[in-house]
Amino acid sequence: AQKITQTQPGMFVQEKEAVTLDCTYDTSDPSYGLFWYKQPSSGEMIFLIYQGSYDQQNATEGRYSLNFQKARKSANLVISASQLGDSAMYFCAMRERNTGGFKTIFGAGTRLFVKA
Amino acid sequence: DTAVSQTPKYLVTQMGNDKSIKCEQNLGHDTMYWYKQDSKKFLKIMFSYNNKELIINETVPNRFSPKSPDKAHLNLHINSLELGDSAVYFCASSPPGQNTEAFFGQGTRLTVV
Numbered sequence: 001a002q003k004i005t006q007t008q009p010g011m012f013v014q015e016k017e018a019v020t021l022d023c024t025y026d027t028s029d030p031s032y033g034l035f036w037y038k039q040p041s042s043g044e045m046i047f048l049i050y051q052g053s054y055d056q057q058n059a060t061e062g063r064y065s066l067n068f069q070k071a072r073k074s075a076n077l078v079i080s081a082s083q084l085g086d087s088a089m090y091f092c093a094m095r096e097r098n099t100g101g102f103k104t105i106f107g108a109g110t111r112l113f114v115k116a
Numbered sequence: 117d118t119a120v121s122q123t124p125k126y127l128v129t130q131m132g133n134d135k136s137i138k139c140e141q142n143l144g145h146d147t148m149y150w151y152k153q154d155s156k157k158f159l160k161i162m163f164s165y166n167n168k169e170l171i172i173n174e175t176v177p178n179r180f181s182p183k184s185p186d187k188a189h190l191n192l193h194i195n196s197l198e199l200g201d202s203a204v205y206f207c208a209s210s211p212p213g214q215n216t217e218a219f220f221g222q223g224t225r226l227t228v229v
Contacts, residue, residue: 033214039157040176045206045220052215089157095214098164101147102173104210104218 003027004094004107012113013082020040020067021077021110025093033095035065035104040088049092051075079112087114119143122138122221129197130202130229136193137224139207143218145170145211148190150182153204191192197228 005024025034036048038058051087059066067076079086089099105114120141129135141148149172150162164172171190179195194201204225208218 001226031214033216035217043138043204043223043225045208047217047219050215050217063133091159093218095210095216095218097203097214098172101164101166102210102212102214103149103161103172104208106151109157109159111157 003105004092006092006107006110008110009108010111010113011071012022013079013086014115015084016081018078018080019082019112021079021090021092021112022074023076023107024072024074025092025094026073027094027096029106031097034066034068035093035095036075036077037091037106038088038095039091039109040085042073045091049077051071082114084114087112119191120207120221122205122224124133124224125222126227127229128227131197131199133197134193134195135197136191136225137205137207137226138147138189138191139221140145140189141207141209141210141219143186143211143219144167145209146187148184149208149210149218150190151206151208153206155203159206161175163192191210194226197226199228202226202228 028073032053049061050065059089065078089109095104163182165184204223209222210218
């Protein structure tokens with residue numbers, strides 16, 4: 001069963017506007033971490049933002065914020081004031097305990113296109 | 117200083133060949149991973165090692181054999197390469213805990229012809 005779901009294969013946003021990328025997750029573990037990564041066309045994986053399952057406040061990092069709704073098991077990424085350089089694939093990920101350690105699993109990704 | 121480095125960055129080889137991808141991290145992390153990213157960009161975990169011990173093996177064909185000579189290195193050897201093995205392979209590492217992000221290498225683009 002898919003544990004991380006990103007329902008938007010592609011999104012368009014006008015430069016300087018805000019955009020929300022959706023992510024829902026499924027876990028029975030009360031302790032977990034949620035992450036967003038950016039993958040530009042050059043291919044590297046860039047960590048953007050983290051939200052812990054026990055965190056009371058939504059995480060923010062510069063223009064990135066995470067809209068964490070624990071009861072709905074959603075962790076949407078909000079990018080404010082979009083820039084052309086934000087065009088990339090965005091992956092939602094969850095890190096949870098696994099036998100012997102921890103593992104990070106990823107959603108299918110959302111490709112964001114920023115229009116000038 | 118490169119935190120997680122993989123070699124080679126590109127690898128083109130014929131079906132049936134055996135090839136290896138090397139990964140090293142200088143972050144002092146205990147846990148290292150291999151991920152496969154297919155042509156649709158889906159990232160799937162393959163293996164995880166913690167202090168040189170295999171802890172995750174996600175139904176990967178046994179043609180894929182990871183080796184961790186020490187906790188800073190995790191290599192991936194692939195026997196009898198098939199066309200379907202063409203993908204980008206990412207090595208990653210992380211410290212323990214669920215609140216720590218994984219640090220990724222730059223990826224190895226493997227093309228099997």
